[in-house]
Amino acid sequence: MNLINSYNDWGKLEEIILGSSKNLTLPDIDVSVRHFFDLPESFAQESQAESVIEKVKTEMEEDFSDLTKLLERYGVKVRRPEAIELAEKCTTPFWQSQQSHALMPRDCMLILGDTLIEAPMPSRSRFFESQSFRNITMQYQLKGEKLISAPKPTLTDDNYLWDGKVPYLAENEPLFDAANLLRCGKDIFYNVSNSGNRAGMEWLENVFGDKFNFHVMSVCSDHVGTTIQLLKPGLVLINGGRISVKNLPKELRDWDVITFKDPADIGYEFDWPRASEWISMNVLSIDEKTVIVEESQKVLADQLSKKGIEVELCRFRHGRTVGGGFHCCSLDVRRQGSLESYFE
Template identity: 50%
Template sequence: MSSVRSFNDFGQLEEIVIGSAEHFHIPDADASLRHFFGLPEDHTGDQVTEADLARIIDETQEDLQALADTLTSFGVTVRRPAPAVHGSPLTVADWTTTANHSLMPRDCLLVVGENIIEAPMPVRARYTETFPFRGLLSEYFASGANWLAAPRPRLADATYAYEGDTPVLAEIEPLFDAANLLRAGSDLFFNVSNTGNRTGAAWLRRVLGSEFTVHEISICDDHVGTTLHILRPGVLLANAGRLTPETIPAPLRNWKIIWFDEPEDDGYGLTWPRASTWIGMNILSVNEETVIVPARQTELARQLEKEGFTAVPVPYRHGRTFGGGFHCCSLDVRRQGSLESYV
């Protein structure tokens, strides 16, 4: 049996990949980065000393190790990417940038059943982000997994369009970050946004075939992990600052919803934050009863405990600094359970 097999984000977790902040590099604010983060034209980049950046990276590595140790205590196999030095020049077609990090496998890789898919990411600095994970991908392929990659995008300037002041992706080629997807068995919810276009949804729909239904939704500007989570069949965790009962995806509206509206602000260590305070609800489920939450998010833990979940606090200091929480910085490659329809 393939060592890759996961249809949702809530089945009993057996194996997971956790990213690394080692050698994190701040790329230039090119057209794609400005588009993704909504940066103003006069943005000149981060002003941070080497010592401060080194401290932030070390603290993040400590927190990721704490996450790995916690998961190991639950019997989960934890895998890590190969060491990589980021920041070397990267030139494709008519643009040049520098590689960014290998911190967030959830963004660059999508697991659907026994398929592991390299996503066609729209930010140029993330063009080679799957490379530090290639050793694991080769291993998973040898075990029987289907290793797929979306068409490698050109990412021309025309990709980065605007509707008024709202950044949107042109429909020139398939584009999406894997973190745009909410997985619910045979139903996948694809967030059409600044990090995923309808052409990307169409490509994924055709590749996965008739076993899966890819629903197009639009519930936030980019990734869904700070807006909506499926905790178990019939139960959602929802961002009360962005969603209402009417904007929950239609197939899920009759589910029980835990509304969360009081995230703690962890602050950020660079000149500007890569994520809002809602990164505090970027949680990771071990199973249908156990959820790992950032240690400072005590109100979130309280709400989950009130609803019968076990909330496991783990420190994570730099979610806003790097723009990713526990869900972003991990990729579950094997969970118990088979292909089911939950909606």
Template identity: 50%
Template sequence: MSSVWSANDFDPLEEIVLGTAQGLTPPPADVSLQHFFEPPADADQEQIAPAVLQQVVEETEEDFADLTKVLESAGVTVRRPQPPQASRTYASPDWESVAMHALMPRDCLLVVGDKVIEAPMAMRARYFETLPFRPLLSEYFDSGAVWLSAPKPQLPDETYVYEPGASVVADFEPLFDAANLLRLGRDLFFNVSNTGNRRAAEWLRRTLGPEFTVHEMSICTDHVGTTLHVLRPGLLLANSERLTPDLIPEPLRSWQTIWVGQPEDDGYAFDWPRASTWVGMNILALGPDRVLVPDNQTALMRQLEQAGIEPIPARFRHGRTFGGGLHCCSLDVRRTGELISYL
């Protein structure tokens, strides 16, 4: 029986993969990075001191070590990737880049039941991001998991389209980050955005087959983890700045919603932040009644307590620095529970 089984983000957690900050290499501000992060105009002039970069790496690894202790004390098996080589360059026939990191398995890998899917990411610096996780993927495959990879994209400059009020990725090849997906058993909600297109949603429909329904939505510019979470069946956690009740995906509008106010700002160490303050609501569930929350988000913790959910504070200092929170930097590969429809 496969050691991979996860159909949502709230069933009791049994095994998880945490990323690593080792090898973190800020890439050049090419067209794909500008499209995703929407950095300041002078982003290409950023000079990150080696000492600052090293401090971010060391403190993030300290936070991962603390997080590992919390997870293991809850009975969760924690796995880690091979640390990538820093400043490793690569090229395609059309462009060249540098491997950014192996920090966020949630972005590059999608778990659906017993399947692990390597995502065709739109940022060039993330083209080979799954490679440090390959030994784990091979192990999961040997255990019985289905290991898939979406078509490798070409990512020419024409991929990155700017429309009034939004940026999107062109539809001529499937593109998505796995963090564009909200998983809810037999229903997957796919965020069409600057990191995911409709061709990718259709690729997932055909790949997963009639057992699943892929719903398209557009609730934010990129990943959904700082905008909407399913805490448990019937209960949502939503970003009050980006969403209103009528912007919640229609099948979920009747559910109770906890509206998150402006999160606390934990700052950033580089010249410009890779995430907004809303990375503070990027939470990780141990189960339907226990949730890991960044330890500075006290207001959010009180809201969760009022809903009968135990918040477990976790130190996480550099979410805005590198652009990912507790949910982004982890991948639940095994949760208890069955594959069912909640709608």
């Protein structure tokens, strides 16, 4: 049995990596951060009181503890990173940046079947983010599992472009956050956005094209997890404030669609939110019949329940504060199931 085995987001979950708020940082607003969040040139980030940062860190760890207990109740093995020390700046020959925390393994690492890939992230502060998870990933490698890294990007200024007011990435080098992808067995949907360029998808096709079919889409400005969630074969959850069925990849348009339009705003602690109220859609499936939803999202829970899905409500107070929900802050390493095609 492979320790790494995950082809979709709905097979019975057996092992997962959760993030850590231990060394939570607020990266400086450099060109890559401004580009990702589409911040105006004049935007200035306020300094946050240490007491506020500590409150967020403490409450996030409390919520991670609740999530861990819930997952373990379903027999899921939960792994946590040893967050690396972030006092030193990340420095390359081209730029310098404050390093980022280890909150969101879904962004910096991608699992395609039996292979774990370190993503070539466009944000400079996240250049070494996957290092915080090496205490876990090297255990997999030493047991014979497949780990590879995409080419490390240069992230020079000419990668960050704006078409009028819309940010997009140049095609100078492969760039993508792993959260730009939807995994659906043999079919992988890749969102071209300001957090993933076509060169990134082309690299994935070059390496994995003999095993997977890659489909390009452009449904939102960055990560896809607050716009589309695949819940099980034939059932998809979409953000009704952003897209409709006609905007879905053609392969998904015949699926049963849950259109969610009423997110509850959980608020945020810092001077500006790193995620919109749609972080409420960032759900995590335990299996085809069971989904973890943030406890404030009663409307979403009701919509899922009406489709026969059992909902587990769980506290996660700072999704907007840090820019990630249950799905962002986790990485499903092993799920039951094998490589299948759902569109033949």
